[in-house]
Amino acid sequence: MPTAKKRARTYDPVKTRAAVFAQLGNVRDAVRTLSDEQLALPTRLGEWTVRELVAHIGMAVTAVHRSLDRPAPPAQDVVILDWPFATAASSSAIADFTRKLAAQHPDLDAYLADVEQTLTGHLDTHPGTRLLETNAGALPLADYLVTRTVELVVHTDDLNAAVPGLDIPYDRQALAACTRLLADALAVKAPGASTEVRIPPYAVVQCVEGPRHTRGTPPNVVETDPLTWLRLATGRTRWKDAVEEAKVSASGERSDLGGLLPVMG
Template identity: 30%
Template sequence: MSPRVETVRAAFRAECARLAEILAGLDEADLDRPTGCPPWTVRELIAHVRTGVGRVTDMLAAPAPPTAEVDAAAYFGAAKFTPEVDAARIAGGRRDARQVDLDALPADLERVWRAADAAVAAAPPERVVRTRHGDAMRLVEFLRTRVVEVGVHGLDLAAALDRRPWLTAPAAEVIADLLTGGRAVPAGLRWDRLTLIRKTTGRAALTGVERAEIDAAGFRWLAFGG
């Protein structure tokens, strides 16, 4: 396995394991809280994340497309998330949430992410998968999208639960690299990785000066749909 795949895989493992730890401490009242991803509750957002993690295993069980067509940034392109796709995504999260058993929630996420991790470990480094949008992309690129989903939605869950963000350092590095396209953050912004991620994913407001700096730096604006 190439070093880059291993780096992204380590971030995926770290962030999923951290989320499973958090879930073990939740109660029914926590699960019914609203989130900043309306109309989802905490329960529904967790179900959405769990489904997104499980996509890795499902895709690797399917035939491999011959060549990759998109990267992780293109996967999050706004054009992918039409009103119809977004409505189906929201309905899917709500449907999956109805099947959530609080007592089994941490173990279920643990099972799903470990199965995904094992499937990645067994796959060739250059393996290509097909996304739910029908695009072909390299496995490492799709795994980057899973780190973004678990990490950024983890910020949403932390906010809904009135907790400090638990974003892990390996995941923050992978997400920040995707958001900046590998470019350095303008020195004048004085942002750490958590601030960068919150600001450029709409989890914290940008000032006019900050937006101008970001636009000039050529950072990528992602649309989220899982």
């Protein structure tokens, strides 16, 4: 796992909380409209159906609940930028838990409403500095909540891909936090300053070893939109395909990021 040595970007906890609830609300509004036939549709996540994907979204949010039910660890031992690299390790257990949740909660709207209500109570009760034992290590609640924007936004995109015409909107602040965290993870995975990755309007990062750029137009530039970026960063889209479809512009001999993606499993 790459080590996040650089100082992590800071996130406004008030905006993060609002973003999590806004995106969860967007998902809930869409789930209410889904028919049994739509809930049975396949997704791009292996064998998961739409029903199981929705259950997983609720599970991703209740990771906060489960962590708060455990004793606080004695000290923080990771930073937020360690989290993207720790997600793949528990994928098998997550899949099993997701299937059980989907079977236990036939009324998905009621399930998500309960998730939302319980999260509100937890965040009203616990300070953002409260340490949680997470899959990545011990993190403050405020930082871990930022990672929930990634789960919500990425899986919103999965739902939109699975159900034609669903078009769940993306909360701007949630999309911004997701984009920035995954862009910063790339800079951790490939430290350097020879390549500039631009994801307007949310993020610009320097990465990849090589000659450091100091002034004028950088010699190696990659630019894409936020949704394409999150698909690349999580393996939903291949670098080669995105370039061929003109969803990414890449110039310079160090602008090929194909070998560095995805950054999150």
